[in-house]
Amino acid sequence: MPYKISVRGLVHQYYNRHTKETVLALKDISFDVNAGEFVTIVGPSGCGKSTLLSLIAGLRKPSAGEILVDGVAVSGPGVDRGMVFQEFAILPWRTVQQNIGHGLEIQKVSKEKRDSVIARYVEMVGLQGFENKYPYELSGGMKQRVAVARTLAANPKVVLMDEPLAALDAQTRVTLREEILRISLEAACTILFVTHSVDEAVFLGDRVVILSRHPGEVKEIVTIPSSREERRYPSIHENQRFEEIKHHVFQSIRQEVEMADETTMRVE
Amino acid sequence: MITDKSSSRIYAIISFSLLVIIWWSITNFGVISTAYLPTPLQVGTEFVSSVEKGTLLANLGISLARLLGTYIFASILGIAAGVAMGLSPNVSRFFRPILSFFNAISGITWIPFAILWFGLGNATIAFVIFNSVFFIVAQNTMTGVQTVPEVFEQAMLTMGAGHLRIIWEAMLPGALPSIVTGQRLALGFGWRGLIAAEMVAGSVGIGFMIFNGSYDYRPDVVLMGILVVGVVATLLDQFIFAPLERRTIERWGLV
């Protein structure tokens, strides 16, 4: 069976038109993701995590290498790959329910069908009573939940999430992690999930991809032994194996961050 | 909010009342001869009689019709041009210098040129209004489209939206505050261009009425006309565009 997603020798360079400089964001990234797998991605800030997701989404063209989804090279964005953006990117002139139903509207799903899907996701992300509010009336965390619901409501086969829980309070974050875990099992979609939280990465992922400091490379891929069905808060914290893996991932990232700090210090 | 609004209204009433009182004292006690500056009463009387005679409303109606027709036409073209420039960096790099240049030339500067081309009459007036409106609308629309965050477009792309849909559902609403600001500025510029052009090239219209008043040695007609021009412009701005602008910006929290 072919991989759901194959990333092969991916390189990405940004070109800044004003300073005429190129920035190497990703240098030679390769990894594979199986269908139905939940892969989390961690790495120091600026190492190219958002860049990687936007390349897989087809929003940018890689400088070198290729991305295959179901064995077919990605040539542009498509409804098979949904994305939750780090900046939320929900439209300020659409209400909560108009935003959540946007993808379905674009796919020309009938109004009745749409409304029932919207109602389901509104409930799932706990935004009942806010259906007709505009984004500026919502808190940062609520906006983020709208963004998550909007992407999931469109029912993509691959979900790319860029720190979707970053702006939430601790309690909501834990709830939504469990919720996302449940959805991932239910919807049978493949998920690539970028996060800054090691706890989150280990709790959610079947595997954790650790990227090196800028420019990004795959430093290490850690497989989480337990199956996703078994994980619950807070009992997971009592699991010795879970805590050990967390510690390992944490150390691995910290090493990168420290080395990054040293290099910047030397440059300055 | 409410107290803010009503207190600024009170200030407006006080400052205008003061102005009228000063005007009244100067003219009534002969500081300036009424041959040069008519009294408030004379201007008021002229206002009533010109309404009765039909001259004011007919002239005003003609002026507004001229303004509105050209304004709408120029706005549609301006918005279309602005969107095209906003969407394509190449198109905007090519046209932006031209746009800034034409924006620097105020609409009334075109009057002599327009007369050379079109003679005296409606075509010249329309040309001047068009020039006062088109460039400012295009400029503001372009800026508005360019400031729409790229992630909105990207998000719609990942949901499978086509380009027309992205323009309609992301670019235009995102640019709307800037477009409304442009429309508001353009209406003000268009109105000024219209009055000036009517003075030189018109045979009817409120601008012509004012200009003709000075030929007839009727300072009351001239001043009444000027006040009507000011009041109409203020009403258009304060009662149509200011609330519209506030509304689009407030409603979506785009500050």
Add this chain to the structure above:
Amino acid sequence: MPAMLKSLIRHRTFLSLVTLVVLWGGFTAFQQVIAPSRLDPALRQAMTKEETIGRIAVDLSFTPEDFHINYLQQYGVVAGVSGKTIFLVQVPRNEVRQLSELYWIKSIRLADQ
């Protein structure tokens, strides 16, 4: 954007504009109703028989200015002005009817040739 349109329609500014249009419509409708009373009986008689009226006198309640003379020129040939009256010749009866709807005209008479 239907929600936006709906809120726009309910807005104070929009409502006052509508009021203005309604007032203006009412005023012109009223002028149309009272228009026949501005025509003297002899003229009304003539209008039932002839397509074009040879010579009419338009009475104003004030001394006509250039504006009014120019304005009436659209309807027929101005043959002269005397006091508060403007004389027009060769006016089609439809245009006489339109003239009678102008609020600043006092009355319209059939004038001697």
